[in-house]
Structures are given as structure tokens and as C-alpha cells.
Amino acid sequence: MAVAETxxxxxxxxxxxxxxxxxxxxxxxxxxxxxxxxxxxxxKKIGLMYLGAVAFFFALAGFLALALRTELWTPAxxxxxxDTYNQLFTLHGAMMVFFVLVPSIPAALGNFVLPMQLGAxxxxxxxxxxxxxxxxxFGAIFTFISLANNGFDTGWTFYTPYSSDANSAGVIWVTLGxxxxxxxxxxxxxxxxxxxxxxxxxGITWGRLPLNIWALYATSIIQVLATPVLAITILLxxxxxxxxxxxxxxxxxxxxxxxxxxxxxxxxxxxxxMIVPGFGIISEVITTFSKKHIFGYWAIALSSxxxxxxxxxxxxxxxxxxxQSSVATTVFSFLTFLVGIPTGIKILNWVATLYKGSIxxxxxxxxxxxxxxxxxxxxxxxxxxxxxxxxxxxxDTYYVVxxxxxVMMGGTLMALLAGLHYWWPKMTGKMYNETLGRISAxxxxxxxxxxFLPQFVMGAQGMPRRYYNYIDQFTIFHxxxxxxxxxxxxAFLIILYNLMKSLINGEKAxxxxxxxxxxxxxxxxxxxFHNFDHTPVIIHGPYDYHQPMEEFQLGLAVSHNGHGDHxxxxxxxxxxx
Amino acid sequence: MANHSxxxxxxxxxxxxxxxxxxxxxxxxxxxxxxxxxxxxxxxFCAYIVFRAWYPELFTQAALELNKLWGGVNTIVLIGSxxxxxxxxxxxxxxxxxxxxxxxxxxxxLACVFMVIKYFEYEHKLHLGIAPxxxxxxxxxxxxxxxxxxxxxxxxxxxxxxxxxxxxVLVGIGLxxxxxxxxxxxxxxxxxxxxxxxxxxxxxxxxxxxxxxFPLLYLIE
Numbered sequence: 135m136a137v138a139e140t141x142x143x144x145x146x147x148x149x150x151x152x153x154x155x156x157x158x159x160x161x162x163x164x165x166x167x168x169x170x171x172x173x174x175x176x177x178k179k180i181g182l183m184y185l186g187a188v189a190f191f192f193a194l195a196g197f198l199a200l201a202l203r204t205e206l207w208t209p210a211x212x213x214x215x216x217d218t219y220n221q222l223f224t225l226h227g228a229m230m231v232f233f234v235l236v237p238s239i240p241a242a243l244g245n246f247v248l249p250m251q252l253g254a255x256x257x258x259x260x261x262x263x264x265x266x267x268x269x270x271x272f273g274a275i276f277t278f279i280s281l282a283n284n285g286f287d288t289g290w291t292f293y294t295p296y297s298s299d300a301n302s303a304g305v306i307w308v309t310l311g312x313x314x315x316x317x318x319x320x321x322x323x324x325x326x327x328x329x330x331x332x333x334x335x336x337g338i339t340w341g342r343l344p345l346n347i348w349a350l351y352a353t354s355i356i357q358v359l360a361t362p363v364l365a366i367t368i369l370l371x372x373x374x375x376x377x378x379x380x381x382x383x384x385x386x387x388x389x390x391x392x393x394x395x396x397x398x399x400x401x402x403x404x405x406x407x408m409i410v411p412g413f414g415i416i417s418e419v420i421t422t423f424s425k426k427h428i429f430g431y432w433a434i435a436l437s438s439x440x441x442x443x444x445x446x447x448x449x450x451x452x453x454x455x456x457x458q459s460s461v462a463t464t465v466f467s468f469l470t471f472l473v474g475i476p477t478g479i480k481i482l483n484w485v486a487t488l489y490k491g492s493i494x495x496x497x498x499x500x501x502x503x504x505x506x507x508x509x510x511x512x513x514x515x516x517x518x519x520x521x522x523x524x525x526x527x528x529x530d531t532y533y534v535v536x537x538x539x540x541v542m543m544g545g546t547l548m549a550l551l552a553g554l555h556y557w558w559p560k561m562t563g564k565m566y567n568e569t570l571g572r573i574s575a576x577x578x579x580x581x582x583x584x585x586f587l588p589q590f591v592m593g594a595q596g597m598p599r600r601y602y603n604y605i606d607q608f609t610i611f612h613x614x615x616x617x618x619x620x621x622x623x624x625a626f627l628i629i630l631y632n633l634m635k636s637l638i639n640g641e642k643a644x645x646x647x648x649x650x651x652x653x654x655x656x657x658x659x660x661x662x663f664h665n666f667d668h669t670p671v672i673i674h675g676p677y678d679y680h681q682p683m684e685e686f687q688l689g690l691a692v693s694h695n696g697h698g699d700h701x702x703x704x705x706x707x708x709x710x711x
Numbered sequence: 712m713a714n715h716s717x718x719x720x721x722x723x724x725x726x727x728x729x730x731x732x733x734x735x736x737x738x739x740x741x742x743x744x745x746x747x748x749x750x751x752x753x754x755x756f757c758a759y760i761v762f763r764a765w766y767p768e769l770f771t772q773a774a775l776e777l778n779k780l781w782g783g784v785n786t787i788v789l790i791g792s793x794x795x796x797x798x799x800x801x802x803x804x805x806x807x808x809x810x811x812x813x814x815x816x817x818x819x820x821l822a823c824v825f826m827v828i829k830y831f832e833y834e835h836k837l838h839l840g841i842a843p844x845x846x847x848x849x850x851x852x853x854x855x856x857x858x859x860x861x862x863x864x865x866x867x868x869x870x871x872x873x874x875x876x877x878x879x880v881l882v883g884i885g886l887x888x889x890x891x892x893x894x895x896x897x898x899x900x901x902x903x904x905x906x907x908x909x910x911x912x913x914x915x916x917x918x919x920x921x922x923x924x925f926p927l928l929y930l931i932e
Binding site: 254255256257258259260320323324325327328329331332333358359360361362363365366367369370373374376377378379380381386387388389392396664 | 724725726727732735736739740743744746747748750751752753754755757758761762766843844845846860861863864867868870871875
């Protein structure tokens with residue numbers, strides 16, 4: 135049989151399919167009405183629904199951040215009580231982490247783009263995909279109500295023994311909500327791993343996978359390996375809270391530090407769940423707007439996996455002051471430095487990609503530059519914090535707050551914005567206003583640094599995080615930071631306005647406005663319900679800008695039910711065809 | 712292979728090229744999910760290791776309260792059910808719907824036997840006051856045997872591990888009842904038996920976890 139198949143493949147008929155700039159039937163016009171959207175199993179619509187939900191919670195958590203910054207305008211009380219302040223920062227942190235950063239890139243943009251970049255019609259398990267969306271929405275609303283209702287104020291880390299204390303209200307409900315959200319994350323990860331392994335179009339070998347796919351693959355692995363540990367941890371925490379089983383409670387012979395180990399075994403890899411998919415977007419955007427092959431394809435692809443692997447071994451660096459053994463802290467500190475290597479490899483390769491490229495400073499590319507600046511600062515300060523003696527001084531100060539905002543907001547959210555502006559024409563079929571897009575990118579850069587640079591300084595000078603009051607000498611830093619947060623708020627409103635306006639009366643987007651070689655751009659904008667009206671055949675890598683565009687628009691000439699018989703095509707045979 | 716995939720059989724979902732791709736995807740997805748499950752139980756095993764290293768004498772003492780005989784019977788019951796579920800898959804592959812249904816029924820029955828034995832074990836413990844956490848209220852005789860004030864922790868872990876495992880057995884029973892009904896409607900044949908196969912995978916894992924739980928909890932010397 136195998137021989138026959140190979141023989142068939144050599145005579146495979148390939149035809150050029152140039153995507154139409156005026157598609158008549160797209161996934162947006164295919165089925166209409168609220169019910170069709172709510173019951174759809176189409177990965178593109180599910181991606182858009184995720185995007186809407188994530189944007190909603192981002193706006194909510196963003197407003198809370200503005201309230202927190204406003205409260206910190208004066209050293210004493212400005213306008214809210216201390217207890218309210220504690221609840222608000224818990225709400226802000228938990229929402230940003232569990233509702234926004236974790237699902238943002240993989241579930242929203244990843245869902246939309248992943249099957250298209252693989253030339254597949256959908257993810258491997260479309261119904262599971264829809265289920266994961268509803269689990270997310272249910273979990274998020276459940277957690278939000280529990281957080282807001284109970285005056286929950288443990289911070290997003292739920293540290294024991296404070297959280298296992300019966301006086302700490304609502305722990306059971308909040309952790310149950312996070313447990314539900316974890317399921318959504320696990321299902322997405324499982325779905326993506328299977329899709330990447332089994333649903334690649336003819337000719338997409340592992341060496342021709344877009345780097346965005348490599349990044350999502352690494353992310354999915356972390357989701358699958360880390361999230362269940364969080365699930366069992368919060369199950370144990372709930373049991374501790376309900377009936378004192380004594381595992382985390384020191385009064386009963388348990389160990390609160392064990393809780394921290396369990397928690398960070400998930401939550402440290404979780405920061406890579408948030409940032410690694412961002413790396414994927416950067417690789418896509420930077421090649422498209424440099425019109426150049428990515429520098430060091432395998433270095434970038436494998437460094438994502440390296441980060442996923444090493445990321446599992448560094449959780450102890452959150453606990454340098456928690457009383458773990460000095461041997462353990464030394465090892466964790468060393469391993470933490472190791473993560474810097476694959477991350478540094480990525481940064482250097484991206485910068486090398488720019489070299490002699492034909493750089494086009496469009497909005498997505500501006501966000502990539504913002505990312506490169508901010509994330510590099512965030513990364514280096516992470517190395518600083520990984521150094522043992524320095525960390526003893528900086529632990530739980532604003533320096534840490536500034537660090538993780540530089541990597542999470544300066545990294546993940548900037549990559550998300552780059553990806554959002556990059557794929558927006560593909561998702562909606564509309565072009566946004568380029569000038570407004572650029573203005574917002576510059577404003578975000580200014581606002582971000584105004585907000586968080588002063589926090590490094592005051593953190594180094596000893597301003598502890600999560601404090602409601604502060605001494606007078608920090609006033610100038612706090613006030614600068616607050617002004618910066620308002621600039622950020624305005625910038626996000628401009629982005630919202632720009633994107634919404636494009637939906638109403640934006641210019642019609644051509645199939646491939648950026649002249650990208652990526653497979654997702656070889657479909658119409660917006661794409662057909664099945665993504666492509668043919669089975670794509672790939673003969674070049676996604677970054678081969680030295681090859682003519684026609685050779686990226688190939689598909690099976692004869693289609694059986696939308697797909698050909700033989701999806702495992704090897705390189706040479708296809709080229710002969 | 713080439714001839715059957717040209718026509719799109721009814722059980723193949725629209726986004727798959729052919730039956731093989733759908734089967735392989737489902738199987739890989741299940742394996743990834745099983746990795747998940749192992750990590751989930753891994754947290755409990757980790758807690759077990761930590762506390763056993765700290766309080767070894769407590770663990771040997773507390774384990775004497777568990778009934779080795781019934782634990783052993785349950786182990787044999789579960790291993791037997793793993794055999795019958797494998798035979799169910801074999802029947803499906805050979806188009807033997809009747810054999811498939813009989814094997815599924817035996818598997819369901821064995822799983823129920825496991826749960827019934829587990830119920831009596833729990834019942835007996837609760838009767839003696841060996842309950843988890845704040846419900847801990849042992850009778851004087853038990854207190855005499857279990858003098859360690861931290862005995863609570865061992866049973867906390869015991870109830871968490873066996874409880875979460877028991878929930879997985881219940882889910883498995885539900886899945887197999889669903890398979891039994893579908894098999895009755897003739898949904899499975901040698902071309903399409905994916906749900907039987909992946910439920911079998913799940914069931915083997917449930918079995919495997921018990922094989923680790925039994926010696927770790929019951930057979931400590």
C-alpha cells in the first residue's frame with residue numbers, strides 16, 4: 135500500500151489558488167444570528183468570542199488598576215478604605231492572571247490563527263474547543279462574583295495559612311472558580327497539541343512550522359503539565375479550609391511552605407504560558423515587516439521548548455525568603471539564570487532578523503519594537519531578582535511589581551497588541567486607521583514607562599508592594615506612576631476606538647495587506663468557513679521571502695470532499711508535482 | 712487505505728481527511744489528557760512523599776488501620792476489569808457487538824464491586840471515628856493504637872487519594888454505560904470504535920493509579 139501511495143503522490147496535481155480580494159462567502163456571513171454564534175464549533179468564531187471576553191475582563195481589571203493608582207496619589211487615604219484597597223488589588227491581580235493573560239494569546243488569537251497556519255479546517259476537537267470557551271466564561275463569572283462578594287483579600291496567590299484560616303472569606307468559592315478556569319486551559323492545550331501533531335496540511339513538516347505554532351506548542355505542553363498541579367493544590371486548599379485536613383496548616387502538623395511549593399510549581403510555568411505565545415507573534419510580525427527570512431529558525435523554535443522545560447525547574451525563586459533550605463535556594467537561583475539563555479537567544483535572533491531587512495514601521499511592527507525594549511528590561515530585572523542576596527533586599531518591593539509588569543504587560547500584552555493589529559484585517563476583513571494605530575503605540579510606550587520605571591526606583595529604595603500607605607519620600611514616584619497609568623488608559627481607549635471604528639466604516643482589507651508569506655494570509659479576508667476552499671500544499675517555509683508569492687498559493691488541484699487522499703506529502707515528491 | 716478514504720464515511724467529522732486521521736487524533740488527545748491526570752494525582756503523591764519522609768512512624772502505625780484483605784480484593788477486581796475492557800476493544804475491532812456489550816457489562820459490574828467494597832471500607836472507618844480533618848473523632852481503642860496526634864494527616868491524604876480515585880471510577884462507570892447504550896444501537900464496528908478505545912485507555916489509567924495507591928497506603932511495613 136505504501137508504495138502505491140508514494141506513486142500516487144509523485145503525480146499529485148497542484149494548482150495555484152490566488153485568494154480573492156472580494157470574497158462572497160466568508161465565515162462571518164456563513165451562518166448568522168446569536169444562536170449560530172453561541173453554538174458554533176468554528177475555531178475562528180470561538181477565537182473572536184474569546185477575544186471579546188478577554189477584552190471585557192481586561193477593561194474591568196484595567197479600571198481597577200486606575201482606581202488603585204489613584205488611591206496611591208497621596209501617602210495616606212485618598213478616596214478608598216484600606217480594606218477595599220486590599221480587595222481591589224487582589225481582584226486586579228487574580229483577574230489579570232487567570233481571566234486575561236493565561237487565555238489571551240492562545241485561546242483568542244491562537245484559536246483563530248493556529249488551524250489556518252496549519253492549513254487545517256479546524257482544531258482537532260472543535261466541540262471541546264467550544265466547551266472550553268463556555269467553561270472559561272462560567273469560571274470567570276463564578277470567580278469574579280466570589281472575589282467581589284466575599285471581600286476576598288489574600289492576593290492572587292492565596293498563601294496559607296492566611297487563606298486556610300476560617301476567617302478568610304470565600305476561599306472555597308474563589309479557588310473553585312480558578313479550578314474551573316484551569317479546565318478550560320487544559321482543554322485548549324490538549325486540543326492544540328493534537329491539532330499540531332495530526333492536522334498539518336501536505337508539505338508542512340516540523341521544519342516548516344511557523345514559529346507561532348512552535349510557541350503555541352511549547353505553551354500547550356506547559357498548560358497540560360502544570361495546570362493539573364494547580365487543580366490538585368487548590369483542591370487540597372479547599373479541603374484544608376472546609377475541614378482542616380492538616381496538610382498546609384502548621385498548627386495541625388502541616389506545612390504552609392509546601393503550599394507555596396505546590397502553588398509555584400504551577401504558577402511559575404504559568405508565566406511562560408502567558409509569555410511564550412507572545413514570542414510566537416513577535417516572530418511572525420517581525421519577519422513580515424522586515425520582508426526577510428527569520429534569523430535562526432531552529433534556535434527560536436527550540437528555545438521555546440527549552441523555556442518550557444527549564445521553566446518547570448525554577449519555581450523556588452519565589453520563595454527565597456520563605457525558609458526553604460539554602461542549598462535549594464542556591465540551585466533555584468542558578469536554574470533561574472539558565473532561563474535567561476533561551477530568552478536571550480530569541481531577542482538576539484529577532485534583532486538579527488532586522489539586519490538588512492526592508493523594515494516597514496506599520497502599527498504591528500511598532501508594537502514589536504515596544505515589546506523588544508520593554509521585555510528586555512523586564513528580562514534583565516528578572517535576572518537581578520534571581521540573584522540571591524539582591525533578592526533578599528528586593529523581595530516583595532515595588533521592584534518586583536515593576537519587573538512583572540514589564541514582562542507581563544510589556545511582554546505579553548504588547549505581543550497581543552502586535553498580533554491583534556497584525557491579524558485584525560484577516561479576522562474582520564477591515565483595515566484600521568494606520569495613523570491612529572501608530573499614535574496609540576507611541577502613547578502606550580510613553581505611558582508604560584512613566585508608570586513602571588519609577589516603581590523600579592522606589593522598590594530599590596524599599597517601598598514594599600501591596601501597601602496602602604507610604605512615607606512622604608516616595609510621593610513623587612507614586613504620583614509619576616499614577617500619571618503614567620492615566621496615559622496608558624487613554625492609549626487603550628484610542629486602540630478601542632480605532633478598532634471599533636474600522637468595524638463600522640473601515641476600509642476593506644485585501645487578502646494579504648502585508649504581503650506576508652504566512653499560510654493564513656493565503657486565504658481570503660475574512661476567510662471562508664473552511665478557511666481555504668482547497669487543500670493547501672506547502673513547498674516553502676513560512677519565512678521564505680526570497681521565493682515568489684505564487685509558490686505560496688498552491689493547493690491540491692483535485693479535491694476529495696475538500697481534502698485529498700494523502701495528507702502526508704514529503705518535500706521532494708511535492709516539488710516534483 | 713487509499714480506496715476507503717476517498718469516500719467520506721458518516722462517522723468522520725468534516726474537518727478530518729479520513730477515518731485514520733480522526734482515530735489517531737482522538738487517541739493522541741486521550742494520551743495527552745492522561746498525562747494531565749498523572750500530574751493531577753502527582754500532587755497528591757508528592758504530598759504523600761513529603762509527609763511520609765517527615766513522619767515515617769506515623770505512616771506505619773496508621774496504615775495498620777486499613778484492611779489489607781479488602782484492599783487486595785479490590786486490586787484484583789480492578790485488574791480484572793482492565794482485562795475485560797481490553798477484551799471489549801478486541802470485540803469491537805472484530806465486529807462482535809454482542810461480545811463488546813458483554814465485556815462492557817462485566818467491566819461495569821467489576822467497577823461497581825470496587826465501589827461497593829470501597830463504600831464498606833469508608834463506612835467502617837467512619838464508624839470508628841477515623842474521619843478526615845475536623846470530623847476526626849476516634850473511639851478510645853483506636854486512640855490507644857494511634858497515639859500520634861498527627862494521625863489526622865495520614866487519613867487526610869488517604870481520603871483525598873482514594874476519594875479522587877473513586878470519583879474517577881464513577882466517571883469511568885458513566886462512560887461505559889454510555890458506550891454500552893451506543894453499542895446497543897450498533898454505533899461501533901471495526902471501522903469505527905474510537906470511543907471504546909479511548910475509554911479503555913482512560914480505564915487502564917484509573918486501574919494503574921490504584922495499583923500505586925494500594926501498596927503506598929495499605930502495605931506499609
